[in-house]
Amino acid sequence: LAKTTQPISMDSYEGQEVNITCSHNNIATNDYITWYQQFPSQGPRFIIQGYKTKVTNEVASLFIPADRKSSTLSLPRVSLSDTAVYYCLVGAINQGGKLIFGQGTELSVKP
Amino acid sequence: GAVVSQHPSRVICKSGTSVKIECRSLDFQATTMFWYRQFPKKSLMLMATSNEGSKATYEQGVEKDKFLINHASLTLSTLTVTSAHPEDSSFYICSAAQGLAISNQPQHFGDGTRLSIL
Numbered sequence: 001l002a003k004t005t006q007p008i009s010m011d012s013y014e015g016q017e018v019n020i021t022c023s024h025n026n027i028a029t030n031d032y033i034t035w036y037q038q039f040p041s042q043g044p045r046f047i048i049q050g051y052k053t054k055v056t057n058e059v060a061s062l063f064i065p066a067d068r069k070s071s072t073l074s075l076p077r078v079s080l081s082d083t084a085v086y087y088c089l090v091g092a093i094n095q096g097g098k099l100i101f102g103q104g105t106e107l108s109v110k111p
Numbered sequence: 112g113a114v115v116s117q118h119p120s121r122v123i124c125k126s127g128t129s130v131k132i133e134c135r136s137l138d139f140q141a142t143t144m145f146w147y148r149q150f151p152k153k154s155l156m157l158m159a160t161s162n163e164g165s166k167a168t169y170e171q172g173v174e175k176d177k178f179l180i181n182h183a184s185l186t187l188s189t190l191t192v193t194s195a196h197p198e199d200s201s202f203y204i205c206s207a208a209q210g211l212a213i214s215n216q217p218q219h220f221g222d223g224t225r226l227s228i229l
Contacts, residue, residue: 044204
């Protein structure tokens with residue numbers, strides 16, 4: 001199973017762009033990279049998923065270099081409500097795999 | 112989007128009671144469901160993986176007789192904490208995935224169940 005490493009915590013201010021990088025050096029060929037957001041006492045919420053290059057949706061962008069050994073979640077113009085824990089997961093459920101959560105990154109957005 | 116409903120959201124009961132938690136996928140068929148446990152300020156810990164119609168696969172250190180998992184249909188999985196004790200108090204979260212698709216399907220999570228054993 002691919003192990004992920006993220007910064008434990010990050011601070012930002014409202015309106016700034018936040019980039020959270022995740023390392024996954026032993027990612028397998030079939031693995032996808034998925035990011036989740038979790039608020040206290042709630043289940044994780046899906047943010048974005050990608051396999052390679054760049055993926056963008058209405059809330060975030062995901063940058064994946066060619067070697068796929070890391071990925072960066074980019075949150076444009078964060079607000080106070082983006083204060084949460086962000087998890088990077090690597091795996092392939094459709095290949096019979098399972099997703100193991102790492103420690104996550106606690107993002108604190110200040111006014 | 113894909114919705115996973117988890118019920119109940121909170122349970123408080125006496126030691127020795129068995130507690131059942133339900134996890135339902137509301138708008139998709141979930142061939143695979145996962146059960147996690149989370150302690151305060153900690154990450155999610157995978158307990159078991161359940162596939163519809165077959166026995167669950169438990170992670171190392173998780174007692175299968177303590178945490179009974181049933182995945183009888185493509186939209187419902189249940190976790191029963193048998194003879195619960197205070198050390199079983201935790202936040203339990205389920206997730207579901209369509210799986211078996213050509214493109215990888217992300218997991219979708221329920222909102223968790225806060226279990227407190229007195």
